[in-house]
Amino acid sequence: MSFALAEEIVSEATEQVAEAAEAATKRMTLDMGNNLLYAVLGYLVVFVGLTLLMAVIIIVGKIMVAKAKKPAAAPAAETAKAAVPEAPKQLAPGSAGDVKLYDTDPRDAAMIMAIVADKLQKPLNELRFVSIKEVK
């Protein structure tokens, strides 16, 4: 008796699974109106989704830019106050100081220094250029 009941339950469950599987794999055919509706709706969903994402990214970007400006602005304001008498010039790390240019364009000077460093096979920050003068 109980075996027959179990068999019935199993066969019923199998039928239900088969029906569910059939429903899941059922193919849809669309009439003209629904076809157009799905196409427009799909395009709209992509547009709305990406527009909202754009808004979120713009907001995050603005927050980031504002945050980056704040710490940069604060030290700038402090140094502006402190540097009223005479601001000591900050040298680039490894720099030997300024090079004096006489009748020479800074661009040409940079080129000359790079060529000299290359010819000597030495890094630029290990060389000291005192001045560069155009010979006329």
Next chain:
Amino acid sequence: MFDSLLQLISESGFAGFFSNPDGWRNLVMIALACWLLYLGIKKQYEPLLMVGIAVGCLLANVSSVFMTSDGSLPDALYHQSLWDAFLDHSSPYYHDYGHILATGGLIDILYIGVKAGIYPCLIFMGIGAMTDFGPLISNPKSLLLGAAAQFGVFFAFFGANLLGFDAQQSASIGIIGGADGPTAILTTTKLAPELLGPIAVAAYSYMALIPMIQPPIMKALTTEKERSVKMTQLREVNKTEKILFPIIVTIFVVLLLPSTAPLIGCLMFGNLLKESGVTERLSDVAQNALMNIVTLFLGISVGATMVGSRFLQLDTIKIVVLGLIAFAFSTIGGLLVGKLMYKLSGGKINPLIGSAGVSAVPMAARVSQREGQKANPSNFLLMHAMGPNVAGVIGSAIAAGFLIKMFGG
């Protein structure tokens, strides 16, 4: 002696081409596989996938010739009948991976990765690890171009329905317009697996042909003046923004459309590995070793679905034509919104970057750069075009998510 020779000949695959009812189809497919190999190797059309697809096609059709009288293929690498049973809800082997593992050939087992949607997602992880979303973050308006360039997806979906395909098949054909191979494969596997072969070949072929498909459309829809617009330099994006981007996109897009989770989740996970700066080894594996292995498996197993009896049908020609239409209309959609942005920005945005909204990264962006430089040799659009280009990847994943949600049952 003579009888033995005759038996040897009659049992050979060459005789099978004529004795087997589908033999001639296999012969045609072998020729097609050789042509695809030529395109991949000689013409270098998406060679990383095209060569794998061609070899998969070749192996499936060569071994299909040896069909026995009861219709079985004892030595085949791929068995179409196993997968038919796998999809047939009345079969005792419906969705039975164990049966495939027990009785399938090498490619049947590799194909499980396609069927379960694993390979496309892993490829997306690799793409994420290789992609710099910086241009998109610095110019979020690019997302609109990425959205606009999904026009072809829905246009081809509409057209396929009109041509008699059902909704699932139309959705799979339409997604070719997303110009994104893994997305097209995942969508087709879920909605219309019987069309996987032609759709994969069409998607990858057209992606390779972008430098030929897009320029005439770009020239037709834009003026010389528009094409020569020089765009201003993009702002610099800091590391925090780059780390936050994949997290925000994952949360936002997946909450919006849960069916995008496999693609978007993996894409953004890969990107987070790259941008976090603390998982360099994992990022390296995702974009090199893992990506290469999965590409290998994906190519050969997708190619194996191109069995002659299924591939050589009128529907395949329709798919090839609709795929081209999808690509063209995606380009048109991106360009038209690019033109609109050109007008609204007072001529500051070059509309050519709109065509890069079809995802094919970075090919579509390179085409925008090349066409822009033709109009104005001092024009450098590449980085500007990369924004819509990567936005297109997200856009096509959303389009796929929508189609899977609507027609996936």
